[in-house]
Amino acid sequence: MTSNIVYHKSSTSNKQALFLYKSMLKSRLIEEKMLILLRQGKISKWFSGIGQEAIAVGVTTALQKDEYILPMHRNLGVFTTREIPLYRLFSQWQGKMNGFTKGRDRSFHFGTQEYHIIGMISHLGPQLGIADGIALANKLKKNNKVCAVFTGEGGTSEGDFHEALNVAAVWNLPVLFCVENNGYGLSTPTSEQFNCTNIADKGIGYGMESHMIDGNNILEVYTKVDELAKSVRENPRPILLEFKTFRMRGHEEASGSKYVPEDLMKEWAEKDPLENFEHYLKEKAILSEEIEQQYKKEIIAEINEHLQRAFDEEKIIPNLETELKDVYKPFKYQETKPSLTKKHIRFVDAIADGLHLSMDKFDDLVIMGQDVAEYGGVFKITDGFVEKFGKERVRNTPICESAIVAAGYGLSINGMKAVVEMQFADFVSSGFNPIVNLLAKSHYRWSENANVVVRMPCGAGVGAGPFHSQTNEAWFTKTPGLKVVYPAFPQDAKGLLASAIEDPNPVLFFEHKGLYRSVYQEVSEGYFTTEIGKAAVLKEGKDLTIISYGAAVHWVLEALENLSEIAVDVIDLRTLQPLDLETIFASAKKTGKILIVQEDSMFGGIASDLSALITENCFEYLDAPVKRVASLETPIPFQSDLEQQYLGKSKLTKAILDLYNY
Structure with missing residues (x-):
């Protein structure tokens, strides 16, 4: 049989070509086994990536092992190409302790710092903003690293897609935005999701380089992404990549695929990335029947061995103390005592002073928000910060609260701290999802803290009306995993803000704007902390x-x-x-x-x-x-x-x- 895909081997060695083939084969064989286990009731759900293996394998192979990848639920090849032990993946899918979430989440809803993979949440869009934050940290560290993030064609309809690409373009962040255009968002065809010819065309609107790639051609995926990744490491910038592919099975197995016309399914079946590459390699005498059978034997043995290890693992025994303890990252508060030297200042000055001293103390702290740079913020709290700390660390943002909160989380993932200013607490509703679903749940889900403080100028008494005067703390006290601080006096505001920035957990820091310039107090000079959780x-x-x-x-x-x-x-x-x-x-x-x-x-x-x-x-x-x-x-x-x-x-x-x- 002749291949239905045209391959150009170019500089790819035979060894590399066989690695790509074996990596796709491994992903396919695992999936086929998972579909059997699903029918047997041994796993609860499966999102199939059969027919799309070339994208996950090709992108992952092109990146360095310490470069972050943010996959979706159809990207098994990312995890296997990064060589995560299979028993850990199988344990994850069976809700066992050797997985990555202690049975608290399923599928690929997890991350692992060991393998530099950051998994998704069901709200697809924030994944893109996280990549912005990771890439921003890479850029600030000047480490010449690229970051790749996946989404589907359906995800490009979400506001988070627009926000994340816009931020990346404005800040020139080294991100590869990988869109797997597989034809359908569950059952909705692309013709009912967007009206442009290609998703790659959207790059024009962001002033962003973009490319279309045959997502079923493993050599094209690998060589093109490898070329672009090398270029971005040298010249940091975002690139939008549209991978043309098809989803051969349902959104998840329960949904089926009857909505897909038979002739379309047949057309894409003939473009199967694994089968076509196998035929090509055999035509070129790179792959023999003997090597193919040896690969299958090795992979099947590995699957069976690791599956048995996962099956033999004991079920998780619920432990109430562990569940409650894991909501927050453990943090041993160590007081920095306030000085006896004091100065009579306003509430707003105490906030500014505390923030300024924290920027001095933590070189990896970044402030982000609308108009926080030269303008100094609408309340002038960061006035003069740019002159002292520079625009790299005091960053004006586009009006995109969701992407900036997600970017704060990405900074934290990549070892930095973030303070995100909501211009008014009311506007946090536009960033609600990443706060309550990313920041709050992160440590509980996969033991990754979110070192992010969200500053919330709030409150009535200044005649600002229903969109600038809310005191909306109850939206967040309800959400496990968040800390909520709300001081009434300048001394407390300064000390608690310092503690919030030191704390590795996400903190919503409410600042009543009616107090900013009306309340004065003798406030200790210099850096000090006040313990969170003490009345x-x-x-x-x-x-x-x-x-x-x-x-x-x-x-x-x-x-x-x-x-x-x-x-x-x-x-x-x-x-x-x-x-x-x-x-x-x-x-x-x-x-x-x-x-x-x-x-x-x-x-x-x-x-x-x-x-x-x-x-x-x-x-x-x-x-x-x-x-x-x-x-x-x-x-x-x-x-x-x-x-x-x-x-x-x-x-x-x-x-x-x-x-x-x-």
């Missing part, structure tokens, strides 16, 4: 306890100035996740009356969970129901009188008196 007791008394945070703490203190007859424990939470339950419960047991005050609207806020926790753990000590003060169940209005009506501050004094007199 501050601002006042002590026996009559009742008031728990609050952020600007609402100042409401409480102001109200108590006119209620001197009431002795109150005032607790400033400072950190909302994790909570200092020890301090909270001790005060509740002491006073027996609890009022929780938040600026956020009532339902679903942190006060609701605190109330439940106190009731569940301190019920026998309570002398009254736990009470809450919060803002109206409406969006935040702009007009000043409406805003004051919205805020719970006006209800506070009455609530204190009612509880005191209960």
